Amino acid sequence: MKIQIVYFSGTGNTMAVANAYGKQLERLGHDVKIDTIEGKQSIEPHDFLIVGGPIYAGNMPHELIQWVRRHVPKSNGPKKAIVFSTSAVLGNAHGVKSIAKKLIKKGYEITDAACFEMPRNFYIDRYDPTSEADQIRQFNQAAEMIVQSIQTIGNEATYNVTKSVLMIDMLADIFAIMAKSMGKKFEIDETCIQCGICEKNCPKQNITVATKTYHNRCILCTRCIHNCPVAAISYKGKKIEPYRVPYEIKI
Secondary structure, eight states: OEEEEEEOOSSSHHHHHHHHHHHHHHHTTOEEEEEESTTOOSOOOOSEEEEEEEOBTTBOOHHHHHHHHHHSOOOSSOEEEEEEEEESOGGGOOHHHHHHHHHHHTTEEEEEEEEEEOOOOOOSSSOOOOOHHHHHHHHHHHHHHHHHHHTTTTSOOOBOOOSOOHHHHHHHHHHHHHHHHHGGGEEEOTTOOOOOHHHHHOTTOOEEGGGTEEOSOOOOOOHHHHHOTTOOEEETTEEOOOOOOOSOOOO
């Protein structure tokens, strides 16, 4: 079976889950293609689709929602899909409903909507990082969930979204606006070594290292902070300890 996995990942948690799905599916003999949505304007031919992303303020990032709307074509025949999200708090992980609803409208049947609890990487202002013990538990649990999720591929689709997702999509739109304003509070300090990693990896081309400037396109993915090798980026003057994906999801 040809399986296409597409995802958006800010700091690596979603990418880790997407790659773990891919490795396990390849072990089972499937032909797997894994892609980030960044710079991708079309979707590969496939028999089965997997879409994943992080949770920002209750929904998937605005960019992922728009990408699914624009670049996933309507299915000409019966196709199935899995949707997954990654979040430090499962109680607000409504993004799977939003993406699932859009795929259903395009003719897909959803066999699973998986919400993975993963280490917190958004702690620039008020939250604390996830403890090491909880990180280990979360990665082990993720491995178990991926096995269970993949087992649904051959099943009849049972997941459906009957209610409107308009309100949670509005949350994504509002957060996208707020992120631009909050992003202006990032600063690059004098410890910067001009490596250009933040500028190169920013999904919105929002950073100019030469002038230590943040522009007005931030989506608060915090990739710049967590990829900086010398922790030269602060938020509201506060130094942030970078988060690195600590483990591989081993199945």
